[in-house]
Amino acid sequence: MLTRLAPENEAELTDLLERCHAAARDNSVPGKDSLPEGFSGTIGHFPVYFPEEIAHAGGLLPVNILGGGNKLELKHADARMGSFVCSICRSTTELGLNGTLQDLTGFVTHPICDAAKHLAGIWSRNLPEQLAQILYLPQNVNSRGATRYIAAEYQRLRADLERKVGHVISDEALRRSIRIYNENRRLLRELYAIRRDEPWKVSCAESYLLMRAGTRMPREEHNAILDQAIDLIRHRSLPAQDKPRVVFLGGFCEQPPLEMLETIDDACFVVDDDLLVGLRWFTQDVPESGDPVWALAESFVERSAASPVQHDERKTKEGYLMEMMRSSKADAAILTAAKFCEPGLDEQLAWSKHLDQAGIQYLVLEFEEKMTSFEQMAMQVETFAESLLFALA
Amino acid sequence: MTTEILEAAPAGTVAAADFDPRVEGQRLIKDWYAGLAEAPRRGQHVANVFVMGNAVEILRAFDFQLVFPEINSLQTGVRKASGEYIRLSEDYGMSPDVCSYVKADVGLMLKENEHPVGRIPKAHLAIASNMCSTFIKWAEIWERWLKVPTFVLDLPGQRATNWRVRPGDAQHAADSRWVEAQFRDLIEKCEKITGKRFDIDRLAEVEERVNQMVFHWNNVMALNRMCPAPYNAMLDGLTYIGIMNVYRGAPEGVEFMRRLERQLKAKVARGEGRVAEERFRLLFSGTPCYVSMRRLVELFETWGGVFAYSDYLTFAAGGMDAGELVYDTSRPLESLAEITALAAQRGLSNQFFAHERLEQQIRDYAVDGIVFHGIKSCRFVSSGMADTRDYLNKRLAVPSLYIESDLIDPRYWSDAQIKNRVDAFFEALNQRGVPPPGDRKTIAAEAGRAA
Ligand code: SF4
Numbered sequence: 104m105l106t107r108l109a110p111e112n113e114a115e116l117t118d119l120l121e122r123c124h125a126a127a128r129d130n131s132v133p134g135k136d137s138l139p140e141g142f143s144g145t146i147g148h149f150p151v152y153f154p155e156e157i158a159h160a161g162g163l164l165p166v167n168i169l170g171g172g173n174k175l176e177l178k179h180a181d182a183r184m185g186s187f188v189c190s191i192c193r194s195t196t197e198l199g200l201n202g203t204l205q206d207l208t209g210f211v212t213h214p215i216c217d218a219a220k221h222l223a224g225i226w227s228r229n230l231p232e233q234l235a236q237i238l239y240l241p242q243n244v245n246s247r248g249a250t251r252y253i254a255a256e257y258q259r260l261r262a263d264l265e266r267k268v269g270h271v272i273s274d275e276a277l278r279r280s281i282r283i284y285n286e287n288r289r290l291l292r293e294l295y296a297i298r299r300d301e302p303w304k305v306s307c308a309e310s311y312l313l314m315r316a317g318t319r320m321p322r323e324e325h326n327a328i329l330d331q332a333i334d335l336i337r338h339r340s341l342p343a344q345d346k347p348r349v350v351f352l353g354g355f356c357e358q359p360p361l362e363m364l365e366t367i368d369d370a371c372f373v374v375d376d377d378l379l380v381g382l383r384w385f386t387q388d389v390p391e392s393g394d395p396v397w398a399l400a401e402s403f404v405e406r407s408a409a410s411p412v413q414h415d416e417r418k419t420k421e422g423y424l425m426e427m428m429r430s431s432k433a434d435a436a437i438l439t440a441a442k443f444c445e446p447g448l449d450e451q452l453a454w455s456k457h458l459d460q461a462g463i464q465y466l467v468l469e470f471e472e473k474m475t476s477f478e479q480m481a482m483q484v485e486t487f488a489e490s491l492l493f494a495l496a
Numbered sequence: 497m498t499t500e501i502l503e504a505a506p507a508g509t510v511a512a513a514d515f516d517p518r519v520e521g522q523r524l525i526k527d528w529y530a531g532l533a534e535a536p537r538r539g540q541h542v543a544n545v546f547v548m549g550n551a552v553e554i555l556r557a558f559d560f561q562l563v564f565p566e567i568n569s570l571q572t573g574v575r576k577a578s579g580e581y582i583r584l585s586e587d588y589g590m591s592p593d594v595c596s597y598v599k600a601d602v603g604l605m606l607k608e609n610e611h612p613v614g615r616i617p618k619a620h621l622a623i624a625s626n627m628c629s630t631f632i633k634w635a636e637i638w639e640r641w642l643k644v645p646t647f648v649l650d651l652p653g654q655r656a657t658n659w660r661v662r663p664g665d666a667q668h669a670a671d672s673r674w675v676e677a678q679f680r681d682l683i684e685k686c687e688k689i690t691g692k693r694f695d696i697d698r699l700a701e702v703e704e705r706v707n708q709m710v711f712h713w714n715n716v717m718a719l720n721r722m723c724p725a726p727y728n729a730m731l732d733g734l735t736y737i738g739i740m741n742v743y744r745g746a747p748e749g750v751e752f753m754r755r756l757e758r759q760l761k762a763k764v765a766r767g768e769g770r771v772a773e774e775r776f777r778l779l780f781s782g783t784p785c786y787v788s789m790r791r792l793v794e795l796f797e798t799w800g801g802v803f804a805y806s807d808y809l810t811f812a813a814g815g816m817d818a819g820e821l822v823y824d825t826s827r828p829l830e831s832l833a834e835i836t837a838l839a840a841q842r843g844l845s846n847q848f849f850a851h852e853r854l855e856q857q858i859r860d861y862a863v864d865g866i867v868f869h870g871i872k873s874c875r876f877v878s879s880g881m882a883d884t885r886d887y888l889n890k891r892l893a894v895p896s897l898y899i900e901s902d903l904i905d906p907r908y909w910s911d912a913q914i915k916n917r918v919d920a921f922f923e924a925l926n927q928r929g930v931p932p933p934g935d936r937k938t939i940a941a942e943a944g945r946a947a
């Protein structure tokens with residue numbers, strides 16, 4: 104186990120956050136020579152959820168492919184993707200075509216939406232040497248055969264990765280990875296608990312950066328960072344400010360620019376969100392004993408979060424929004440959607456109609472990962488926050 | 497599909513001796529809509545289904561009346577009423593950037609189900625598959641607004657390029673098991689909703705009729721490998737596939753397909769083509785633009801260009817276009833799962849690994865060029881299209897054209913721009929030169945034999 108570092112000062116946390124920020128700005132993936140110890144390659148995976156443990160256990164570093172952010176210039180993708188496709192798909196294509204992701208061993212996408220499914224075809228046509236595929240996670244988790252089917256799909260993936268790395272991925276290695284990832288998810292739950300209980304201690308943008316750092320480094324290393332950061336955050340002595348408590352939704356796939364999150368932080372306490380929800384997909388620990396593949400498959404069905412791109416009869420979209428608001432004691436919601444993201448836009452409307460009925464205030468924002476100007480958004484958020492404070496006074 | 501069905505038949509097409517598929521198709525679709533309006537009075541249960549991945553065989557065994565919301569939406573386009581329905585939904589708050597079929601349907605709900613062709617009954621059950629992800633979001637709207645119980649049928653597709661799944665292999669067995677488990681749940685759900693016991697013999701009867709329809713359907717498609725092509729896959733083909741979907745497993749569907757095949761065979765024997773002088777054989781990739789359908793076809797046919805094939809004919813029937821996909825009616829449920837798993841993969845492959853299927857279709861139909869039609873609001877057909885085109889251009893050097901509009905949103909049809917592009921495409925084809933008609937007959941026939 105790690106030794107908990109004593110909190111030193113704010114500067115230490117700032118340094119840590121700066122490291123995370125640098126990692127978030129870097130779209131490249133480690134090549135053969137720069138891989139962390141114990142890894143022989145990388146598996147890039149598209150949002151939302153991917154069973155990273157399987158790749159991790161095989162010595163393939165899981166790398167979340169999260170688009171190109173707002174610094175990437177598209178030179179190839181515009182000619183290869185229809186003009187009505189969301190930014191993350193376009194920029195991911197660009198990163199594939201411009202060579203940034205050429206060192207990936209494989210690239211896996213999911214049936215979250217049709218644009219995302221097409222990435223597997225684009226990859227296989229342009230980067231044929233990589234293992235490009237769709238992991239068919241089911242949209243029907245309510246049928247009795249779901250766990251068995253997912254387990255079979257994971258075994259298929261496991262066999263494909265074994266062929267790629269040239270050795271067996273043992274159950275023991277898988278159980279070890281599950282333990283490491285359980286620890287990671289526990290730390291993220293802790294971080295979110297601070298957001299909920301003492302939101303003045305850590306902003307949404309800071310927590311996002313800390314979380315995002317895990318998307319391209321071994322989870323062992325990320326656990327150490329989180330452990331250290333949480334300790335520092337807990338001992339932070341920042342005054343509680345007068346800001347409304349809001350939840351942020353719509354960040355489950357395409358990434359809102361950091362500046363957008365900072366803009367919201369300036370006016371509100373974001374006490375819960377769905378940013379990078381795939382990293383927190385399991386709401387409880389995955390069983391660490393028994394058949395590890397079954398444990399992962401069963402967790403997908405029985406102990407998972409919710410998103411606009413996963414159908415589950417047990418979790419209505421309004422239901423999980425209201426539960427999120429209730430458990431985080433939020434006053435209002437910020438409902439966002441990425442431009443051209445069909446599932447996100449559909450959900451945004453459903454949520455807003457529901458909040459209308461429930462008499463809960465909300466703000467609707469549309470974003471694109473590539474946006475660079477936030478003045479107008481800042482004004483909207485400030486006005487919203489003021490009206491909330493006025494209503495709550 | 498079914499564009500022509502509710503429009504007047506165009507002038508100048510080849511007269512059919514005893515069977516006019518256009519007229520007959522029109523009658524069948526009218527009957528179907530009349531049946532929908534009657535369903536509540538008859539106390540019949542109603543199910544909303546999509547054209548891809550819909551378990552129609554099971555629903556028919558329970559006597560469900562079928563509503564195809566996609567067809568309702570496209571019919572608003574054919575009837576030039578889609579603009580109004582779309583506007584209603586956008587006023588309600590729907591984004592301009594989502595599928596226009598969904599928006600037309602939300603407009604329909606806002607108009608209390610008053611459709612240009614009549615009143616659409618409220619569903620007792622909705623089945624959405626994951627074949628197009630938008631189906632699921634669409635069904636969630638019904639679930640929320642209309643409280644319609646929804647069943648999402650999850651059909652695993654092609655995972656990677658060069659994916660070969662053969663009946664009975666381990667992968668197919670795993671996928672079929674999953675589909676069968678879902679069918680068993682669906683059957684329970686249907687039993688609860690209808691209060692009827694599931695009758696496996698009824699399922700076998702329906703399957704037998706689907707087998708017959710698919711048999712004729714495959715022959716119909718193969719007939720267009722002949723030169724001249726007896727029908728336009730993008731225009732006439734839509735009527736045919738409309739019947740394939742709406743009457744799948746119904747006696748009227750079998751009869752239509754049987755007579756259609758006979759009529760087309762006679763046409764081929766007489767050497768009649770869809771266009772008076774077939775100069776270019778084309779492949780259409782994507783979905784049509786229903787608001788400007790006739791115009792789109794006219795732009796090509798005035799140059800002597802005929803669509804010998806359209807990939808729409810494969811994926812819009814959920815992939816049931818392959819001769820080997822025949823139900824074994826001695827084990828109706830297991831076979832339904834096995835064939836559904838295979839058919840869904842075919843249907844999905846058409847989009848997500850489109851280059852593989854298009855390469856095959858280019859050869860099978862001996863086409864001179866491909867027309868890609870990007871649809872603004874349909875990411876299912878459009879997202880990978882430009883890249884597929886680039887890939888095929890580099891590999892096969894088949895001339896291609898890319899145009900963009902929408903399914904039913906009239907705001908995205910730009911006539912002058914599309915005409916310019918079509919004209920330029922044909923001028924390039926002309927310059928390139930095509931084989932003389934005599935040779936082409938041989939090419940197409942050989943391609944047909946080889947397949
Ligand atoms: S942002 Fe939306 S449309 Fe784009 S890939 Fe993600 S879920 Fe699909």
Ligand code: SF4
Nearest residue numbers: 595628630874875876
């Ligand atoms: S997105 Fe395309 S395939 Fe899906 S429902 Fe809309 S039109 Fe049909």
